[in-house]
Amino acid sequence: DAGVIQSPRHEVTEMGQEVTLRCKPISGHDYLFWYRQTMMRGLELLIYFNNNVPIDDSGMPEDRFSAKMPNASFSTLKIQPSEPRDSAVYFCASSQSSTGYSEAFFGQGTRLTVV
Amino acid sequence: AQTVTQSQPEMSVQEAETVTLSCTYDTSENNYYLFWYKQPPSRQMILVIRQEAYKQQNATENRFSVNFQKAAKSFSLKISDSQLGDTAMYFCAFMKRQGAQKLVFGQGTRLTINP
Numbered sequence: 391d392a393g394v395i396q397s398p399r400h401e402v403t404e405m406g407q408e409v410t411l412r413c414k415p416i417s418g419h420d421y422l423f424w425y426r427q428t429m430m431r432g433l434e435l436l437i438y439f440n441n442n443v444p445i446d447d448s449g450m451p452e453d454r455f456s457a458k459m460p461n462a463s464f465s466t467l468k469i470q471p472s473e474p475r476d477s478a479v480y481f482c483a484s485s486q487s488s489t490g491y492s493e494a495f496f497g498q499g500t501r502l503t504v505v
Numbered sequence: 506a507q508t509v510t511q512s513q514p515e516m517s518v519q520e521a522e523t524v525t526l527s528c529t530y531d532t533s534e535n536n537y538y539l540f541w542y543k544q545p546p547s548r549q550m551i552l553v554i555r556q557e558a559y560k561q562q563n564a565t566e567n568r569f570s571v572n573f574q575k576a577a578k579s580f581s582l583k584i585s586d587s588q589l590g591d592t593a594m595y596f597c598a599f600m601k602r603q604g605a606q607k608l609v610f611g612q613g614t615r616l617t618i619n620p
Contacts, residue, residue, distance in 0.1 A: 421606055433596065433610040445605060479548060485606050491538055491557070492606060496550035 396482050396497035403504055408470040411500045414463055415484030423494065424457055424467050425481040433481070439465065440487070472504045507532040507599050511611035518587055519619050525572075526582045526614050528597030534558075536602035539573065541582045544594040544613075553595070556580065558602070584616075592618045 395414040403409050415422050423438040437447040442459045450457070454473070459465040469476055479501050485494040509530045518524045530539070541553040556564045556573050563571050568588075572581045584591055597611040 423607060425608075432612045433608075435607050435609075438605065438607055440605075446607070481550065483550075483608075487606070491555070491602075493552060493555075494606065494608060499548045501548075 394482055394484050394495050394497035396480075396500050398500060399498065401500060401502045403472055403502070405473055405504055406471045407504075408468065409472045409476075409502060409504075411467040411480050411482075411502070413465045413467070413482030413497060415465070415482070416495055417463065419484035419486045419495075420462070421485045421487060421492075421494075422459060422465050423483040423485075424465070425483065427479040427481060427499070428477075436467070436480075469502075472502075474504045477502055477504050507534070507537075507601070507609045509597050509599050509609055509611035511597055511614050513614045514612070515615045515617070517617040517619060520587060520589060522587055523583060523585050524587055524616065526584075526595050526597075526616065528580045528582070528611055530578050530580065530597070530599050530611075532578070532599065532601075534601050538600045538602060539571075539580045540598040540600070540608070541569070541571070542596045542598060542610075543591075544596065545590075545592070550596075554582065587618045589618050589620060592616060 397412045424436040427433045436449045437457045439459045457467045479499045481499045483494045483496045485492045537558045539556045543551045554566045568585045570583045594613045596613045598608045
């Protein structure tokens with residue numbers, strides 16, 4: 391498997407524009423997580439899905455952020471409208487449910503810059 | 506809620522030396538996992554080592570070992586015979602054993618190995 395695939399790797403956009411980040415989890419994984427990494431707040435969980443259903447979106451900062459998972463192999467994180475403070479690295483991760491531990495595999499992240 | 510604290514923002518050692526990174530956490534859970542992740546300049550999040558809280562024996566992976574003190578809620582990472590390739594950000598992370606497999610991260614320690 392190619393691992394968790396995120397696109398784009400880098401995104402530069404102007405304030406007010408809509409931004410869509412994409413993620414393809416590892417095949418067979420039924421958990422998908424979106425994390426955001428900033429200097430100030432470190433790595434924080436935004437939202438996670440189980441079997442394509444959003445389970446916990448309490449980390450989503452504002453209504454400007456939305457996430458979807460239309461099928462088991464694709465998820466998006468959308469910011470509309472974007473603001474400079476949204477500049478960060480956004481990671482997608484996936485894991486497989488089990489009765490014990492299951493490793494979370496991370497994508498390479500999308501570095502978003504809002505100017 | 507769980508919190509993870511890494512009190513050393515930056516550390517620097519000479520190649521071949523041993524270095525210890527500190528991590529403390531707070532939780533009311535009794536069963537959980539603790540992790541150390543490495544993030545090199547490529548941004549990829551790489552799992553270094555995992556500890557299961559119900560196991561008293563400290564985990565070891567080649568040059569990497571942990572000192573897990575459950576009562577003190579302390580989880581330090583020791584890197585022996587450090588190599589230039591160990592230069593990276595290191596994150597301590599917590600995950601409950603039951604329920605959602607979401608990770609709570611510390612702020613990270615930037616480790617530099619000097620030649």
